[in-house]
Every structure is written in C-alpha cells, then in structure tokens.
Amino acid sequence: MGLDRRSFISLVAGGVTGSLFTPVIWKTLDDVSIWTQNWSWIPRLNYGEELKVPALCKLGSDAYGITVKTVAGRPVVAEGNPDHPLSLGGICPLGAASVHLLYSPSRVKNPKLKDGSSFKDITWDEAEELLVGKIKEAGASVAMISGDETGSVTDVLSGLVGKAGSDKSFLMPGESAPAVAALAMLGGDGKVGYDIENANYVLMLGADALGSWGNVARNGKAFSASREKGVKFVYVGPAQNGTSAVADSWIPCLPGTEPVLALGLAAVIADKGRDRSFWPGFAAFAKFVQTSYPLDKVAEITGVPAATIAGLALELMRAGRPLVLTAAVAGQGLGAFELAAGMSLNMLLGQINTVGGVRILPWAPKVVEAAADTKTLLASDLVAYLSAVADGGAEAPALLMVYGANPAYALPNLAKVQAAMDKAGFVVSFSSFMDETAAMADLIMPDSYAFERLDDAYSPYGSGQPNYTVAAAVIKPVFDTRPTGDVLLAVAAKAELDLGFESFEDVVKAKAEALGADFDELVGGAAWISEEFPVQDLALWQTPLQELVAPISDGKSLALAPALQLKIGSAKIAIPPFNTNAIRFNEMLGTDMYVLINAATAKNLGLKKDDVVKLASAGGECKARVRIFEGVMNDTVVAPMGFGHTAWDAFSRGKGDNVYKLLAADTEAQTGLSRFATARVTVTKA
Amino acid sequence: MQAKEFKVKWGMLVDLDKCTGCGACTVACRAENNLPPEADASNKLRTTDWMNIYELSNEKPFPDHEVAYLPRPCMQCGHPSCSTVCPVVATLKDEEGGIVSQVYPRCIGCRYCMAACPYHARYFNWFDPIWPEGMEKVLTPYASARPRGVVEKCTFCHHRFMAAKEQARMNGEDPTQLAEDAYIPACAEICPTGAIKFGDLNNPEHEVSKLAASKYAFRLLEKLGTDPQVYYYSKREWVRKLGDNYLKNAKGGEHV
Numbered sequence: 051m052g053l054d055r056r057s058f059i060s061l062v063a064g065g066v067t068g069s070l071f072t073p074v075i076w077k078t079l080d081d082v083s084i085w086t087q088n089w090s091w092i093p094r095l096n097y098g099e100e101l102k103v104p105a106l107c108k109l110g111s112d113a114y115g116i117t118v119k120t121v122a123g124r125p126v127v128a129e130g131n132p133d134h135p136l137s138l139g140g141i142c143p144l145g146a147a148s149v150h151l152l153y154s155p156s157r158v159k160n161p162k163l164k165d166g167s168s169f170k171d172i173t174w175d176e177a178e179e180l181l182v183g184k185i186k187e188a189g190a191s192v193a194m195i196s197g198d199e200t201g202s203v204t205d206v207l208s209g210l211v212g213k214a215g216s217d218k219s220f221l222m223p224g225e226s227a228p229a230v231a232a233l234a235m236l237g238g239d240g241k242v243g244y245d246i247e248n249a250n251y252v253l254m255l256g257a258d259a260l261g262s263w264g265n266v267a268r269n270g271k272a273f274s275a276s277r278e279k280g281v282k283f284v285y286v287g288p289a290q291n292g293t294s295a296v297a298d299s300w301i302p303c304l305p306g307t308e309p310v311l312a313l314g315l316a317a318v319i320a321d322k323g324r325d326r327s328f329w330p331g332f333a334a335f336a337k338f339v340q341t342s343y344p345l346d347k348v349a350e351i352t353g354v355p356a357a358t359i360a361g362l363a364l365e366l367m368r369a370g371r372p373l374v375l376t377a378a379v380a381g382q383g384l385g386a387f388e389l390a391a392g393m394s395l396n397m398l399l400g401q402i403n404t405v406g407g408v409r410i411l412p413w414a415p416k417v418v419e420a421a422a423d424t425k426t427l428l429a430s431d432l433v434a435y436l437s438a439v440a441d442g443g444a445e446a447p448a449l450l451m452v453y454g455a456n457p458a459y460a461l462p463n464l465a466k467v468q469a470a471m472d473k474a475g476f477v478v479s480f481s482s483f484m485d486e487t488a489a490m491a492d493l494i495m496p497d498s499y500a501f502e503r504l505d506d507a508y509s510p511y512g513s514g515q516p517n518y519t520v521a522a523a524v525i526k527p528v529f530d531t532r533p534t535g536d537v538l539l540a541v542a543a544k545a546e547l548d549l550g551f552e553s554f555e556d557v558v559k560a561k562a563e564a565l566g567a568d569f570d571e572l573v574g575g576a577a578w579i580s581e582e583f584p585v586q587d588l589a590l591w592q593t594p595l596q597e598l599v600a601p602i603s604d605g606k607s608l609a610l611a612p613a614l615q616l617k618i619g620s621a622k623i624a625i626p627p628f629n630t631n632a633i634r635f636n637e638m639l640g641t642d643m644y645v646l647i648n649a650a651t652a653k654n655l656g657l658k659k660d661d662v663v664k665l666a667s668a669g670g671e672c673k674a675r676v677r678i679f680e681g682v683m684n685d686t687v688v689a690p691m692g693f694g695h696t697a698w699d700a701f702s703r704g705k706g707d708n709v710y711k712l713l714a715a716d717t718e719a720q721t722g723l724s725r726f727a728t729a730r731v732t733v734t735k736a
Numbered sequence: 737m738q739a740k741e742f743k744v745k746w747g748m749l750v751d752l753d754k755c756t757g758c759g760a761c762t763v764a765c766r767a768e769n770n771l772p773p774e775a776d777a778s779n780k781l782r783t784t785d786w787m788n789i790y791e792l793s794n795e796k797p798f799p800d801h802e803v804a805y806l807p808r809p810c811m812q813c814g815h816p817s818c819s820t821v822c823p824v825v826a827t828l829k830d831e832e833g834g835i836v837s838q839v840y841p842r843c844i845g846c847r848y849c850m851a852a853c854p855y856h857a858r859y860f861n862w863f864d865p866i867w868p869e870g871m872e873k874v875l876t877p878y879a880s881a882r883p884r885g886v887v888e889k890c891t892f893c894h895h896r897f898m899a900a901k902e903q904a905r906m907n908g909e910d911p912t913q914l915a916e917d918a919y920i921p922a923c924a925e926i927c928p929t930g931a932i933k934f935g936d937l938n939n940p941e942h943e944v945s946k947l948a949a950s951k952y953a954f955r956l957l958e959k960l961g962t963d964p965q966v967y968y969y970s971k972r973e974w975v976r977k978l979g980d981n982y983l984k985n986a987k988g989g990e991h992v
Contacts, residue, residue: 292756
C-alpha cells in the first residue's frame, strides 16, 4: 500500500494542527528569543538594599547638594537633593551624569610619573616622597592653581604654598572674582549673592541663569516658582539660548556690551527716578552716566534700540524688587568695571543688601593659617601670571601644583598658558581624570573622585544666603587614588611645613566649628544656612569712574559669542560618557561642531549651511561647520565651549574644537583682572 | 481594535514655557534605565534616546526669531500604533495605568513598531550595549540591559510605578489610588525648572489632569487619533501650532 497524495496532505495537516495543541512549539519559540538575547557579554543586574546618600556636585562652577542612590553600597544614579538650598530637588546635566564618571575611562587609576612622552605607574609612597623632595628643592618658588573656589582642599593647597613662602596661589577665572572686585568699587566687602527667589523682576544682562550661570539648579527652581507669581524674566544677550527660550523676552545685545547697556539704563533711571541726590557719590555718578552714556550712544554700542532701553528702564523703576544679573555669556571673562556697571544699576534701584536684591555674604572663616584667604585668591589673576611667565616677565615656578582645574584647556591666551606650564620646573596634577593638564604634568597624584572622599563647599557664587555643605564619601575609592586634602597634609608634614592639621577631616571640622555648624549634621546631609548678612555702607563708586572698553567693529570680522552648555561639560570636566546623546544633531556633525550665524550674516560672508569654516582671532584658530540660526544677532557668531579636547577619552577627545583658543585676555589696569569675555573673529571657508 | 479603558491613566505634561533644553532629563533617563553610553552619538539614526529633546523654531528671521525646546518621551498612546503591528506581542497596552509595555525577550527586532510610531519614540539597538570597563557596576537594578537586535522605548519609569504600588501595599494603602507624588519618573523628578509634571490624567485632583484641560495644553499629532498620554503646554501660539505641523519642511533624515 502506497501513500497517496490525499493521505500525505492529511498527515502533514494533521501533524501541524496537532503540534499547535502542544506547548512545545511555543516554548521553543519563547526559548529561542530568550536564548538569542542571553549573551555572556550583556551585563546582569545586581540587586541589594537601596539607600539615598547626600553628596556634593562641583562639576560645573556651582557647588550644590545632590543625593546619590546606592544599591548594596554601589552608587547607581544621582538626583537632586530637595532639602539642599541650592538644589531644591533639581540637578544639572553634569550632576545627572556624575555617578558614571566614577568609572570614566579617563580616570587616573594610580599615581603616574612622566617617562619620556608617556607615564609610568608608581606607588603612592614614591609619589609622596618625590613631591616632598620637589617642595624642599623649590623653596619659595612654588605656585598653585585651584579650580575649586568653595572647598577647603584649596585652603590646604594654598596653605602649603604659603608656608613654603610663596604668594602664588591662584584660582581659575570665574564670575566671582570680578563680582567681588565690583562690590569693592562700591565700598562693599564680601562674597556676592543674588536673592532671585524674592525678586519680582529679573533682568539677566548676559547671565545665562537657567543654563550655566550661578546656582543653576536653584535658579531653575526659583524661576519655576516665580512663574506662578507673575515675575518677569528678561534675557539680554547676543544670541538665544535655553534661558532666552523661556524668558518673557529676549533683547539682542552685542556680545560683551551688556555692561554698557547697564550704564545706559542707569543714565535713564538717574535722570527720571526718585531723588537720590543725598546718596554718597550719586551726583558724580549721575553726571558721568548721563554725559558718557546718552541713549543714542548706548543704542549704537549695544545694538539695542533706544526705545527698548527706555522701556526697560521704566519697567525696572516700576518693579518693586527688580534684580539685575550681569555676566558674560560664557560664565567668565568680564572685567570688574563691567560687573560694577550692573552692580551700580542694582544700587540705583535700591536693591543691594535687601530682600530680592544683591546679597553681600560674609567670607568663609579662615582655618588654615598659612593659606591665602578667598578675597586675596580672587584678587590674584591667574591668566596675567601665566602670561607673564610665558613672556619672561615673571619667574617660572620650580613647582606648580594644579588641583580641580584644567588650565591647559580652559584658559584664554591658551598658547601662552601652555608655554608657561612647559616652563614650570615640575608640574603636579591632582586630577581624578586624564585631562589636558594631567597629560602634560610631570607627576599625577590622582585625587579620589567626588563620591569617594570628604568634601565641602562654602557659599558658591550667587548663593542668596551664606551656606555650607559637607559631603562624606559615598563609596571607598574604586581605584588606587587618595583624597588630595589628606595627601597634601601628609606631604606638608614630611616636608616640615606644618599646616596645623593631621587630616582633612579636621580641617572641615574646624571650618564647621568656626561657622557654628554641627559637623555630624552637615555630613548627614543638612546644609548649614545663615541669615546673617554684613551691613555695609556703599557709595556709588569709590573708584574713579571711567568709560568701559567697548568692542570695536571693523566691518570685516564678527563678534564672537562663546556659549556654555553644561551638558557639553565645563571648565573642569569634558563631555561625560552619558552626555554625548544630549548633544543634538544640529550641534555636532560627526566630529565637527557647529557655530551659529544668522542668514543675513551668512549671506554677507558667502557661507551656507554645513560649510566647513575657520574661525580666526588674535589668539588662535578653530575649525567648525556653519549652522544658520536666526536667534543670533547680525555680524555675530556663537561658538560652543566644551569641545575640542585632546586628552580625556573617546567620549570627548577629538570632537569639535576648543573655543578658548580664540580668547585673548587683556588686563584691567585698576584691578589687575583679566578680561576675555569676547573677541573679534574672522570666519572664512576652510 | 477597541482600546482598553483604564481607571488610572498615567500622564505627563511638559510645560514648554519652562523647558530650557538643558538635557538633564535625557541624562537622568539614561542612567535610570541603563541605556549604554555611546561614544559617537552624532548619527541620530543609530542612537537610543528614550527622552529626546527637539529644538523648535518659529522660523522667522532675526530679530523675530523664537525658540522652544520639546522633550519627547514615549507618548504612551491611548490607541498605540506600535502594539497593533507587533507580530510577537512584545508591546502591549494592557495594564492598569495605561503604560505601553515593551517586553524585550519577546522582541524579534522586526522594527514594524518603529515604522508605525509617528513620534520616533522607539529605538532599535543596532549594537550590543557596551559599558566602559567597570561602569557596569553603576547599572541600576531597574531595567535589564538590552542586547543588540531589540527595540526599546520610554516606559514612564515603570519600575517606579511597581515600587510605588509595593510601597502602598506595605503601608496598607490602596495601590490603585496612589498619591500624586508617590510615582514620578526620573526625568520629572530631577528637572531643574520643574517643567515636567506627572500624575493620573483620570484624577481631577492631580495637577496634570487640571493642566491638560487648559486651552494652552496640546498633544503631538492629535489628528492621527493616537490619543497620547503626554501633553505639552505653552502659552505661545506658534509652539502649539507646531504640535500638528508634521509635514512642513520634513526631509529624509532631518527629523531625528
């Protein structure tokens, strides 16, 4: 008997139907999809007890409290800290990426000594011994650079330098130094803060308050809360950004001329406002602004129409508690006179040392006797010093120590800065990461990362009230690194330079005690907050009044407006691994960054979208592509900061170009501070 | 297909008049949901971004130009286009709360759902996830790591929903009646300007449902009838108009 066609089909159909009733086929399909996804290189999740631990984020220019979630002791994510006055639950894009930086490919995993063009690994004992030897050899020819304005490690480092007999202690440039100098011009003395929460009209003169300026997370929360109260936010600057996108209005103003606008507004207010003739210094100031800054002249310099300026002045006068925030768009580089222009506008409006106005905060107590106090540090200009070293005008230090800063990347006059560092006898970097400075250092003594050590912060720039935060380690160091504070104290002791402390914890405890704060509570996550503000008599300028240096247009070059976005990094940190995705398609193409010009400017220059261009200034050159963006003023080019790293890792190296190369600094005669907020650049097809 | 109705419908409302496009939500989302870091993220057709931020423009020349930023999670549509096309039942809208699920082990990577989703909210893993050495130690226990060949998308931090229900049960409360702040996705929790609000759209007490009823609230591509559970809010008319203006200037590859 053969198998005929009919029975063959019946058999197959019956077989198929029958198999559908068994679970085998479904189970097999399920297993196939599971097992084809079950590869050994796909990491498994680890579970455990979940906790929230208070920590500190100093990756931007701010220093604020965050919380780190831990699972079985491992930090996994960072969130805002609702109880911290400078976070209020918010976090910046760098803070959000902070936990992953613990295992960044750029971490320096152990002490390293320069060996030809590369580094060789050495032990901590060898590294410390080497540094002790260098300190003894250098004598008073030592200098230090710190990128941490708020922490006590800077005090210890400065103490070490001071004890060695040197006054070469420097901070990286920021908004604080010119603000403090500006306050001094009005007769004030202290740190500068802004009570944004209680202002009912906020005029941001270049201050990218919601993107990168001051206490970003807190500013955001204050802005959000003020929305419901109908507070008006006005952004003045050369180009649109995140802040202008949500502000009530954007007033285009040529880069770096925002302070001129402040004086123009002051002229109008001095003329029309209430009687202030009895104020110290008012008569001279009013005469000065009215002669030097008449409306039409201000309109010409700034590019803001006269009617707009008059309207702004009127709004400021009518607002009950207006607040003016003056800054460079890039968060640094304004001179003291320029900041003082904004400050005097606040004063004219009666908004200094008052609710909703500018706040003068007391200086941090000095605990390390030999250290330079913050005021002195802020008055010492790093760019001027390094430029002088490069030019031979100052002696190169035999020993240069760098902590929490990346001067070889993030300073104007970059070529000179790098030359000065080459001239230094021996450069020690305490960086946790292989940044540009560490890469050119002779010795790297890697600091433990933020979550691996004790750290503190006293009233970062902009704080509305004095505050102090201490954060303990969240996790033990995952690599062979040590906290710089402790390393420095140990080295100082071995070099017979007694700083008066055994451990860094003692320094922080002393600071807490001096402030009247409880160390244990601080470590528990409760920030110390004070409501005490020094009362000071201010006058409208105790320094001779003078006109601001206005950028001159030559008709050929464009005004450069550097823009800072924290998601791309800061002066301290390169693009974190988790932030590459936050960079939009119109901010980067392959490894080229985009610079922004508007269509009219592009037409003048004969440029179109995606053209590769060369930006050239007196300082140097940058390569970029053109993006046509109508939120930029005519004859202005916006260039993003934070790109163009040459060290670090695959997440940032070789992406875009470093805009700091375009910035050249000049020195303000009265204060000695460097000005480099903007530059003139030519943009040509590359 | 008849869409399911839910007693609780989790919804998000993004106040575009508060969003500065800073990117903190994008980063926090990656960390929370174990998306791997991508060294080269410039080709947006190959990246995975559950929370993507778009820049909107009113397209007027300087000085009348205006920008706004629009963060785009999964819309958790009431009538999802994705789940109806999935051949292997890997994505469903079947759970109380109205969150569209994505079951990675079931996904066969056919990408029909990506083609169907009008919001580009779904992402295909073109590559195996790679964490730099040691960085796998900071993986959260909230979302399994997805291999190459699998589609993924925002889940409104579903694990947080589960945890909130668990917590409610432990407190002896009704897990179907969660308080407004008991369950919030990571992006909404950390937003520095508080632009992202979250809650039950069916609960008139929740801020989200109040704001969603405002004349300033809108949804993306409403005319497609997908009934998204993500609302946007803006007092600027041009921003609201863009919500449905999907064909204007659309060119291949530029809609990332």
